[in-house]
Amino acid sequence: MIDVLFETIIQVLGVILLSPLYVGILERIKALIEGRRGPSIFQPYFDLLKLSKKEMSIPRNAGWLFINGPFIVFSTYVLISFVIPVVYPKPVLLTPTVDFLGGGLLFSLAGFLKVYEAMESSSNLVTLGISRNLSFAYLSEATLLTVFIAVALVTGTNNPYVTMQFIQAPVEYLFLPHFLAMASFFMLWMFETGKLPLESSGMSELGMIDDSMLYEYSGKGLMLLKWGSYLKSYLLGSVLLNVFLIPWGMQTGVLGAVADLGIMFLKWLLLLFIVLVIETSLAKFRLFKVQDFLMVALVLSTLSIVLTVTLNG
Numbered sequence: 604m605i606d607v608l609f610e611t612i613i614q615v616l617g618v619i620l621l622s623p624l625y626v627g628i629l630e631r632i633k634a635l636i637e638g639r640r641g642p643s644i645f646q647p648y649f650d651l652l653k654l655s656k657k658e659m660s661i662p663r664n665a666g667w668l669f670i671n672g673p674f675i676v677f678s679t680y681v682l683i684s685f686v687i688p689v690v691y692p693k694p695v696l697l698t699p700t701v702d703f704l705g706g707g708l709l710f711s712l713a714g715f716l717k718v719y720e721a722m723e724s725s726s727n728l729v730t731l732g733i734s735r736n737l738s739f740a741y742l743s744e745a746t747l748l749t750v751f752i753a754v755a756l757v758t759g760t761n762n763p764y765v766t767m768q769f770i771q772a773p774v775e776y777l778f779l780p781h782f783l784a785m786a787s788f789f790m791l792w793m794f795e796t797g798k799l800p801l802e803s804s805g806m807s808e809l810g811m812i813d814d815s816m817l818y819e820y821s822g823k824g825l826m827l828l829k830w831g832s833y834l835k836s837y838l839l840g841s842v843l844l845n846v847f848l849i850p851w852g853m854q855t856g857v858l859g860a861v862a863d864l865g866i867m868f869l870k871w872l873l874l875l876f877i878v879l880v881i882e883t884s885l886a887k888f889r890l891f892k893v894q895d896f897l898m899v900a901l902v903l904s905t906l907s908i909v910l911t912v913t914l915n916g
Contacts, residue, residue, distance in 0.1 A: 606857055611685065611695040613860040618684040621864070622837035623647035623830070629875050636883055647833065651826050659822030664725040672720030673820070673827035679713040680834035687763050689841035690867055691860050692853035694764050702761040703751040711744055713835070717816055717828070724819035732815025739794070742897035746791050746904055753784040753907035754846070756915075763846060770850045780914070783907035785847040790900035792843050796836040798878050799893065844870045 627644035634641020643649075661670060685697040687706050701709070718736065721729050755761040757780050758769040770776050793799055797813055817828055845853065849870050854862045 607695060609857045610691050610693070610860045613857070613864070614690040614695055615681065615684045617690045617864050617867070618834060618837055618841075619681065621868075622833040623651065625837065625840075625871050625875065626833055628872075629878065632875070632879060633882065636879065647829075651830055654821075654826035654829070655823055657822040659820075659824045662724045662726065662819050664723070665819075666723045668716070668720045669723040669819075670824070672716055673824040673831070676713050676716050676720075677827040677831045677834070679709055679716070680831050680838065683709050683838055684834070687838070687842060688767050688845050688853075689838055690863050691855075692764065692767055692845070692863070693855050698764065703755060703763050703766070704748070704761060706763070707747050707751050710747065710835070710839075713831070714740065714744075721816035721819070726819050729816055729818050732818070736813065736816065739893050739897060742894065742901055743791060743794055746787060746897060746901045749901065749904040749908060750784050750788045750791065753780060753787075753904050753911060756908060756911040757781050757784065763842070767846050767850050767853075770846065776850070780907040780911040781847075783903045783910070785843075787900045787904035787907065788843055788847055790896065790903070792836075792839045793878075793881075794893065794897060794900075795839055796832075798882065799896065840871065840874055841867065844874060849873070 624644065624647070627642070627647045630646070631641045631644045659670075682697075683706055685695060686701040686709075687698075687703075718733055718740075721733055751761070754766055757778060758766045758775070760766060760769070770781065775781065813832065817825060820828060844867070852866050852870075854860070854866070
């Protein structure tokens, strides 16, 4: 029991403390490729620290959820780190309470809370951003659920840890429905973490999707929401790496859990390299093309389900 406790602490602290680092690394390398000096890889930590020292301004019509929502959203993402294999390949505390579907519902809950608390600000700009976000969310939520259903059908279980072990077999890894589900989940991760090459991405541009809901936040509330977005990116990206893309190499035991932090760092460098290739080689596309992008991801996940049922039947 003591070992499980330490393994859980290592995983959760790894998620909380290291998630901003990968954002900093990506921005730094992107700047170097573009011929700029760029910010430090630790800039996200500096930004979070600066926001934590600022006072939180509250709109006149804001309610209870606007004030406390960022704490709930951040806590929800931290809770997810207790139940899915984002660092350690064996079950940790709270793992038996949630499967893949439960994890997907927790992500959906955090997304719903962000929308609802942003609406309480009564800001026209925020309302515009929410409507833009929801016009894509129905496709992303459907894709997330169908991907998890597809993986459950491929592996015969909805337990993420069992799935991780199952996919390590070459026959199962090379199974066509698994590749379709992997491609679908990768596309979903690109959208959910703001990695799509949109035409506009500035703070006052129409190309913003998720960050447009943060206009009225400042201080600690904005810090928690930004940190929560880093957690979300790390959680989804680690599931992509450990369950779909590179399910091998993870170690067990307390010392193994510490080593897994370094192993995950190497895996993340590969994922960041793939993202950089996409962002620097593809032309930016307009905002309305996001629906086409997500529709393709949904079709791939649905096709994975159909092929699994057909081939296994």
